[in-house]
Amino acid sequence: MHVQSAGRGRVDPHASVRSYDPEADMMLLHFGPQHPSTHGVFRMDLYLDGEIVVKATPYLGYLHRAVEKLCEKLTYTQSTPIVDKNDYVSPMCNEQALNMAFEKLLGIEVPRRARWIRTIFAELQRIASHLLWLGTFGLDLGGALGGGSTLFLHCFRERELILDLFEDVTGARFHYNTHTIGGNRHDLPAGWNAKVKAALATIESRLPEYEAMSLANSIFVARTKGVGRLDGELALELGITGPILRASGVDHDLRRDAPYHAYDEMEVRVAVARGGDCLARAEVRFAELRESIRLTRSAIDGVPEGPICGFKPIRQPTQVKATSGQVYAALESPRGELGTFLIAGGDTPTSPYRLKIRPPSLHALSAIPYILPGYTVSDAVAILGSLDPIMGEVDR
Amino acid sequence: MSPLVHGAAYGVVIVSALLTVIAFGIWFERKFAGRMQSRLGPTIVGPVGLFQPLADVVKLLQKEDIVPKDADRHLFDIAPILAALCSLGAAAVVPFSSSMVAADLDIGVLYVLGIGGLMVIPTFCAGWASNNKFALLGAMRAIAQSVSYGVPLVLSVLVPVILAGSMSVSGIVAWQSTHHWVAVWPIIPGLPAFFLFFLAMLAESNRIPFDIPEAESELVAGVTTEYTGAKFVLFYMAEYVHTLVGSALGAALFFGGWDGPFAPGLHWMVAKTLAIFVVVYWVRWSLLRLRADQLMDLCWKRLTPIGVALVLLAAAWVQYGPEGAR
Numbered sequence: 001m002h003v004q005s006a007g008r009g010r011v012d013p014h015a016s017v018r019s020y021d022p023e024a025d026m027m028l029l030h031f032g033p034q035h036p037s038t039h040g041v042f043r044m045d046l047y048l049d050g051e052i053v054v055k056a057t058p059y060l061g062y063l064h065r066a067v068e069k070l071c072e073k074l075t076y077t078q079s080t081p082i083v084d085k086n087d088y089v090s091p092m093c094n095e096q097a098l099n100m101a102f103e104k105l106l107g108i109e110v111p112r113r114a115r116w117i118r119t120i121f122a123e124l125q126r127i128a129s130h131l132l133w134l135g136t137f138g139l140d141l142g143g144a145l146g147g148g149s150t151l152f153l154h155c156f157r158e159r160e161l162i163l164d165l166f167e168d169v170t171g172a173r174f175h176y177n178t179h180t181i182g183g184n185r186h187d188l189p190a191g192w193n194a195k196v197k198a199a200l201a202t203i204e205s206r207l208p209e210y211e212a213m214s215l216a217n218s219i220f221v222a223r224t225k226g227v228g229r230l231d232g233e234l235a236l237e238l239g240i241t242g243p244i245l246r247a248s249g250v251d252h253d254l255r256r257d258a259p260y261h262a263y264d265e266m267e268v269r270v271a272v273a274r275g276g277d278c279l280a281r282a283e284v285r286f287a288e289l290r291e292s293i294r295l296t297r298s299a300i301d302g303v304p305e306g307p308i309c310g311f312k313p314i315r316q317p318t319q320v321k322a323t324s325g326q327v328y329a330a331l332e333s334p335r336g337e338l339g340t341f342l343i344a345g346g347d348t349p350t351s352p353y354r355l356k357i358r359p360p361s362l363h364a365l366s367a368i369p370y371i372l373p374g375y376t377v378s379d380a381v382a383i384l385g386s387l388d389p390i391m392g393e394v395d396r
Numbered sequence: 397m398s399p400l401v402h403g404a405a406y407g408v409v410i411v412s413a414l415l416t417v418i419a420f421g422i423w424f425e426r427k428f429a430g431r432m433q434s435r436l437g438p439t440i441v442g443p444v445g446l447f448q449p450l451a452d453v454v455k456l457l458q459k460e461d462i463v464p465k466d467a468d469r470h471l472f473d474i475a476p477i478l479a480a481l482c483s484l485g486a487a488a489v490v491p492f493s494s495s496m497v498a499a500d501l502d503i504g505v506l507y508v509l510g511i512g513g514l515m516v517i518p519t520f521c522a523g524w525a526s527n528n529k530f531a532l533l534g535a536m537r538a539i540a541q542s543v544s545y546g547v548p549l550v551l552s553v554l555v556p557v558i559l560a561g562s563m564s565v566s567g568i569v570a571w572q573s574t575h576h577w578v579a580v581w582p583i584i585p586g587l588p589a590f591f592l593f594f595l596a597m598l599a600e601s602n603r604i605p606f607d608i609p610e611a612e613s614e615l616v617a618g619v620t621t622e623y624t625g626a627k628f629v630l631f632y633m634a635e636y637v638h639t640l641v642g643s644a645l646g647a648a649l650f651f652g653g654w655d656g657p658f659a660p661g662l663h664w665m666v667a668k669t670l671a672i673f674v675v676v677y678w679v680r681w682s683l684l685r686l687r688a689d690q691l692m693d694l695c696w697k698r699l700t701p702i703g704v705a706l707v708l709l710a711a712a713w714v715q716y717g718p719e720g721a722r
Contacts, residue, residue, distance in 0.1 A: 029529050037613040051533065051688065142684035143613045146604035150681050153433040219605055219684045377533065378687045381614045 010234065013369030017047045017055050026054060029377070033062045037140050037381050040391030044368065046380065053380055056372035058365055063395040068355050075350040076102055076181065076320040084175040086357065087393040089132050092125040092166075093333035094393070095179035097357075100260060100329035101340035102181045105322055112262070113306040114183035119261040120299050121166075121178075122331070123292040124196070127203065128162040129334035130285045130292075131155040133388045134210060137282070140385035141223050151213050158206060161199040168192055181320060182311025193300050200293050207289065215282060224278035228371050228383035231276055238370075239363040242336025243288060244387060247273045247280035254332040261331075266295060278386035285388075288334075321349040335388055336360030359393035399499070403488070406498035410487050418636045419449040421673065428674070429681045459625035464527050467622070471525035476623065476630035478518035483637040485511045490644045491566040493654045493661035504565040505557055508645060509550055512600055515638065516542040519609065522631070523619040534618025537688050538609035541599060544695035545606070549596035551703025555589035556649045558710040565645070569653035577652040582717065585709040590650040592703055594672070597642035599691065602635055604680045608688045643672035 017026060029046045032038035041062035047055040067086060071079040083094040096118055103110060110118075135155030142148025163173045169186050170176040178185050214220045230240075232248040245252055253270040255263045271287030273280035314320075322344035330339035339358035346353030364387040372380050423438065423446055430437025438445030463472055489504035491497040501507050516538055523535020556578040557563055560571035572578060579590045599606040610618040620631050647653055647668035654661030686694070 027529060029533075036616060048533075051536075138684065140613050142604065143607065143611065145612065146607065146680050146685065147683040148613070148685075150429075150433050153435060157434055213682075217684065219686055222690055223684065223687060376687060376689065378608075378611070378614050378685075 011370050011373045013055070013057075015055070025049075031377075031380070036144070037385065039136065039384065039389050042365070042384070042389060042391055042394075044372075044380070044384075046372070046377065048377065051376045051378075053372045053375055053377065056369050056380070058368045060362075060365070061395055063391045065396065067396040068357060071098075071355040072352055075317040076322070076352070077314050078317050079351075079355075080179060081175060081177040083357070084177060085392055086359065086396055087333060087335065087338070087361070087390045088174070089390050090125045090129040090334050091175055092121045092179075093331060093338055095176065096122060096261075097329065097331050097333070097338045097340050099179045099181055100331060101327055101342050102320070104327040104329045105325045105342065105344055106181065106320065108182045109310050110183050111307045111310045112304050114308045114310070115262040116299060116303045117184055117188060117308065118179070119263060119266070120196075120296055120303070122261065123296045123299070124162050124165060126292045126334045127289055127296070128159045130289050131159045131162075131203075133285060133334075134214065134282075135159075137382075137385040137388075138214070140381045141220065147213070151210065154206070155210065158203050161202060165192070165196055165199055168195065180309060180311070180314065183307070183309030185309070187308050188303070196296065196300050200297055204290075204293050207286075211286065215279075215286060220282075221279060223378075223382055224282060224386070225275075227278045227375060227379045228386055229276045230367055230371050234370060235276075235367070238366045240336065240360075240367060241363065242332065242334070242360050243271075243281055243284045244364050244367075245336065246271060247284045248276040249274045254330060254337055258330070260329075262299070266299065268295065278382055281386045281388075318350045322352075323349045330358070333360060335364065335390065335393075338393075357393070357396055359390075359396065361387075361389040361391075362394045365389050365394060403499050406496070407488065410490075410492070410498055411484055414484070414487055414637055414640060415633070418633065418640060419453075420446070421636060421640065422449040422452075424674075425677050428677055432681050453629060456629045457626050459628075461625045461627065462622070464622050467527045468525035471521045472622075473627070475518040475522035475525060476627040476634070478521065479515065479634040480630045480637070482511055482514045482518065483634040483641065486641045487637070487644070489565050490641060491569055491648060491653055492644075492665050494566075494570070496662060497566055500564060500566045502567075503563045505553055505563045505568070505649075508565070508641075509553065512549075512638070512642075513542065513546060515600070515634070518634075519619050522623070523609075526619070526622040528622050530615045530617075531619050531621045534609045534611070534615045534621070537611070537615075538602075538619065540688060541606065541608055541691060544692045545596045545599035545699075548592050548695055548699035548703045549600065551700065551707050552589045552592035552596060553649060554703075554707045555585045555710045558707065558714055559585075561714070565648050565653075569648050569655065572652040573655035577650065577655070579650040582710075582713050585706045585713065586650065588702065589706050589710075590646065592699055592706065593646055593650065594675075595699065596695075597639075597646065598676065598679065599695070601638040601642055601676075603639060603676055605683045605686045606691055607685060608691055611685060613685075639676055640669070640673060643676065644669040646672045 027048045029048055031046050032043035033041040043059040045057045046053050067082055070082050080095050080098060083098045084091040086094045135152035138148040138151030166176060167173045168189055170178040230248050232250040235245050235248045251270060251272045256268045256270055269291055271284045271291060273283045325344040328339055328341045330337050337360055341356040342352045343354040344352055371383060427437040438448035441447045441451045463469060486508050488498045489501050489507055519538040520535045523531040556568050559578055560568040562568055562571060578586045602610055620628060623631060647665060651668050654665040656664035
C-alpha cells in the first residue's frame, strides 16, 4: 500500500481553544443539526476566529435508531429490511454486507448467477450514490437557489433511471429487501438488460455536462482545490476508506484487493488521485462513475444461468440457526468499506449475539476535527460535502 | 408642474410599475429556472402559474411576525423598510424614455451609486439586530463585499460618464443617442466596462456567484435568517428591485437606454433592461458560489486594476481619439 503525504501540519483536535490565542475574540457557532447543509442531522461546534475555523467538534447520534440492537433481537432472516435504512443512499450495499456476513457464518455458497446479479446491483447503486453525492455537493457549493440546485436536479433525474431499474427487479424504489441468505429474492426480469444499457448510455452521455458544471468550472475548482487536505497517513490512521482514501493517494479498493461477489472475475480499475483535497475527491468519484458504468456494461451480458439462491427457501423466521461463530464480512460501498461483524450464539440461536456494523461515513466524519481548522465556514460546508456522509449509517 | 408634483407622480407610476414587473419577474425566474432544471416551475395558480407570486406574497403576509428574544427591536423593524427604500430610491433617476424620468438629477450617477451603496446599512442593521450568529456572519460578509465591489462599480460607471461628459443618467443616454452606445463604440473601454459593471451589479444585488451574505448552504439565510412575513417580503423585494434597477442602469449607461429605431423609447428601454435581467437569472441558475475571500481577491486584485485602466483609456479616448468618432 503506497502512502502519499499531502503535506499539511497535523492538528490536535483535543487541544483546548483557550490555548490557541487568548486575545482572539472567538465565536462558538453551533452548526447543525437543523442546518440546511449538514446532510441530515449532523452537528458540529465550530470555534470561529472571524470566519476561520479554529476548532471543530463533531457531535453524532441525532439519527440513532438502535439498528444493531434490533438486528440482535430479530432473527437472521428478519434483519435485512432493517439495515436498508442505514446508508439510505445505497440500500443495496447494506443488504449485501449483512447477508455476506450471515452467509460466511453459515458457510453457505452463493450461486454464481446471484453473485453476478449482486455485482451489477452494487455497481448501479454506486452510480446512483455518486450522482446523488455530486448533486448535494453542488447544493453545498452553490446553494439551493442557484447553479447548485440545477446540478442537483439534473443528477436526481439520472438517479431516477437507476431507481427505475431497481423497481423493475424488486418492485421497490428504495428499500428493496431483495437480498437474502444465500442469494437473491428476485430474478432479473426479461428485457432488463436492454433497459440497463439504455440507462447507462443516457447517464454516460450526460456525464460531460456535469463535468462542465463541476470539474471544468473555474468557480468549482477555486472552491475545492487545496480545500480540506487530508494526507494518506492520517486517513489510514482514522480508518477512512473509499473514495476519500483513494483521493489521498492510497490505492486501496476492496473490490480488487479482497474480491467478493463476482469481482474476482472482473478487472476493476481503481481510481486514485494525489491531491487529498475536495477536488481530488470529486475527481475520484467522477472516475468511479465511469468505471462503474464500464463494469456494469461488461457484466450485464455475462450473467450466467443458474439458480439465484443457494439456500433453501425461507418459510419461517426461525429457520436459520447458528450456535457459535464469529465473522467479519466487508464490501466496498460507494462510501468505502462497509463491514458487518457478528458473533453468533447467546441465548437465542436464531439471532446474532452481537452484530456490529462498520459504516464508512463514521470514519470519514472522524477526519473533521483534523481537516477543518484553518479553513473558512464556506470551506467547512464544502469539506463536509466532499466527505459524503450519510447520517443514517453513521448513527445507525 | 412643480418638480415635487412631477417627482411624486412619476414616483407612484415607477414604483407600481417596478413592483408589477418584479412580481412577474419572479414568475418568469421560476419558470426559467424550472426549464433549466428539467422541471415545470409553477403551474397551479392561474394560467401557467402566472399568479404564483401573488399567492406567495399573500402567504408571506399572513405569516406570524417573529422577533427573536434579545433582538434589537427598533433596528430589527426598521432594517427591511430601509432596504426597500434604498433599492426603490435608486429608480428615481433611471430614464425610461427621453421624457419619462422621475428626477433628472445633474449628478444622477453619483446619486445612484450612493443610494445603492447605502443598501449595506440596512443589511448590517438586520444582521446585527437579529441576535443570531449566522445573521451576524452574513452582515460581516455584506460589509466586506460592499467595500470590495464598490470600487470596480464606480470605476466602470466612470467610463460612460467620461465619454459622455455628463453625470446625469439622461444626459448620458442622450449623448449615446447622438453618438454611439458606450458598449459598442469605443469598444475597448466600453464593452469591458459593461462586463465590469455587470459583475459589480451581481455583487451589489447579492446574486450568484456573489450571493455570499445570504449563502443559504453556509449561513442558513444570512442576514434574513430571523425574518418572517412582511419584513422578509420587504427584503426579498428589495433584492429584486436592486437587480432590476441595476439592469436598467446597465441598459441606460452602456446600451443607449431608450435609444433605438422603429419602436417608442420606453419599449426599447424595457426590452434592454429585461434582457440584462434575464442574463442575471441565467448566470444565477448556472453557476456556483464564490467564497468571500475569493470575491475580495477578484474585486481588489483583478477588477479594480482593470477598472482603473478602462477609466484611463476612456479619458485618453476623449482627449486623443479621432475627432469625428468620439
